[in-house]
Amino acid sequence: MSQVPKELKYLASHEWARLEEDGTVTVGITDHAQDMLGDVVFVELPDLDAEISAGDEAGVVESVKAASDIYTPVSGVVVAINEELQDTPELVNSDPYHDGWFFRVKPSDTTELEQMLDADAYTEACEEDDH
Amino acid sequence: MSLKTPLYDCHLQAGAKMVPFAGWQMPIHYGSQMEEHHVVRQSAGLFDVSHMTVVDISGAAARDFLRYLLANDVAKLDKRDGKALYSGMLNEQGGVIDDLIVYRLEGDYRLVVNSATREKDLQWIRGWAEDFGVCVKERPELAMLAVQGPKVLDCLNTVSADLATQLESLPVFCSMQIEDMMWCRTGYTGEDGFEVILPGEQAVQLWAKLLDAGVRPCGLGARDTLRLEAGMNLYGSDMDESVNPFSCGMGWTVDLSGDRDFVGRAAVLEKSTHPGEIQVGLVLRERGVLRGHQKVLSEAGEGEITSGSFSPTLGFSxxxxxxxxxxxxxxxxxxxxxxxxVTVVKPPFVRKGKSLVI
Structure with a gap:
């Protein structure tokens, strides 16, 4: 069974978000998502300083098997991207919630986080997916 | 409904992720598709390919029948018992009904055809068989394993030194019967190796012995990236009944020499010199992954990708x-x-562990 940390928020499209102590929001894809994709070979990230809106495509993750768009759950300015993924995209598989993060946003509206799924609701959404 | 091969429990034990494939439950990978791919290029991997359809053709007219049914000429198998031939089976319009391997076995023949096309293949083969009075017998009780990679003979030597000695001298694209097992020096990976057709219960035993000898189980995921690097077609993606063999890289399998008549000959004759479309390989050096159905743009006009992936051996798509x-x-x-x-190249991309792309 894939991991769904309680402290994170989720989209049904398999992105996670974490509110950091400095007020930024880190975004990545879930353990379930990386498991479905299989070996990740390439990640396309948003540009630094780009302004993105919740629900926008903010990147692409490609595995040997498939390509998948990444959506940002929050609006704001991109303040960091995970450069490590350029050369070691497999971090998305080995550590999806930490070293395999995608980008960090300075949010313009933190209430967007509250509209995301909690761990239980996300787990339920995944189970529905499987049937 | 979904079918299980005799090795189903072995897959679960080995930690396989099972997926539905052409009506079967098959392993897609046992953890990492990429690792399994590298294992086959560098060492030895084991695939369950029991979903493939084995069909035996027998009778006095079996040779004449297959010379008419197949676009390649089974007369090429006359010189050696056990020899194998890759061929397309065409319809009257010259479209590819399926691609297959045919083996000559003591005057009779054995076909290995795709599982996704099983029903229409059998119907087609039986339709023509009546005219020739030959016997067409499917062999669903037989399982099939593929053991592939540069260290296969070393691993087989661990299983049985006697077996390894016999197999070492088996030429490429030839088979030999050893007790109840038919060992064929064929494969779908571009590496040395064998495909073994054998009774289901023996397949379970051989599977266990090969794993003990250090061969690693590999799923259909790795099988697909390996065959793509080796420039081998996948039926349903790279060709189907709407495609003639000269437009899907199968021209070399169509034997137009002499006046042998075969199904589809008249239709493909003109295509042999003017195919209109051809199959090529594409290489993408930039970051991104080529996939089936993406559009190819060139000065000569538009085309389409039929199979694409990231190449684990080459590190690009x-x-x-x-x-x-x-x-x-x-x-x-x-x-x-x-x-x-993208650069246009002639497949294959990888053979025997070596890149052929400059």
Whole structure:
């Protein structure tokens, strides 16, 4: 069974978000998502300083098997991207919630986080997916 | 409904992720598709391919029948018992009904055809068999394993030194019967190795012995990237009944020599000199992954990718594509609205662990 940390928020499209102590929001894809994709070979990230809106495509993750768009759950300015993924995209598989993060946003509206799924609701959404 | 091969429990024990494939429950990987791919290029991997359909053809007219049914000429098998031949089976319009391997076995023949096309293949074969009075017998009780990679003979030596000695001298594209097992020096990976056709219960035993000898189980995922690097077609992706063999890289399997008549001959004769479209390989050096159905743009006109993936051996993306026959060495592929430059090459991309792409 894939991991769904309680402290994170989720989209049904398999992105996670974490509110950091400095007020930024880190975004990545879930353990379930990386498991479905299989070996990740390439990640396309948003540009630094780009302004993105919740629900926008903010990147692409490609595995040997498939390509998948990444959506940002929050609006704001991109303040960091995970450069490590350029050369070691497999971090998305080995550590999806930490070293395999995608980008960090300075949010313009933190209430967007509250509209995301909690761990239980996300787990339920995944189970529905499987049937 | 979904079918299980005799090795189903072995897959679960080995930690397989099972997926539905052509009506079967098959392992897609046992953890990492990429690792399994490298194992086959560098060491030895084991595939369950029992979903493939084995069909035996017997009777006095079996040879005449197959010379008429298949686009390649089974007369090439006359010189050696156990010899194998790759061929297309065409319809009257010259479209590819399936690709298959035919083995000559003591005057009779054995076909190995795709599982996804099983029903229509059997119907087609039986339809023509009546005219020739030959016997067509499916062998669903037989399982099939593929053991592939440069260290296969070393591993087989661990299983049985006697077996390894016998198999070492078996030429490529030939088979030999050893007790109840038919060992064939064939494969779908571009590496040395064997495909073994054997009774189900023996397949379970051989599977366990090979794993003990250090061969690693590999799933259909790795099988697909390996065959793509080896420039081998996948039926349903790279060709189907709407495609003639000269437009999907199968021209070399169509034997037009002499006056042998075969199903589809008249229709493909003109295509042999003017195919219109041909199959090429594409190489993308930029970051991105080529996929089936992406559009290929060139000065000669538009084409389409039929199979594409990231190549684990090469570290960049490769594809097979059907394009205008006047294409040059450069083209571009549209990925998510962006046009990325690709080099046009002649497949295969990888053979025996070595890159053939400069």
């Amino acid at each position: 490769i594809a097979l594509a059907r394009v205008p026959d006047t294409i040059g060495t450069q083209a571009s592929v549209e990925i998510r609205g962006k046009q990325l430059p």
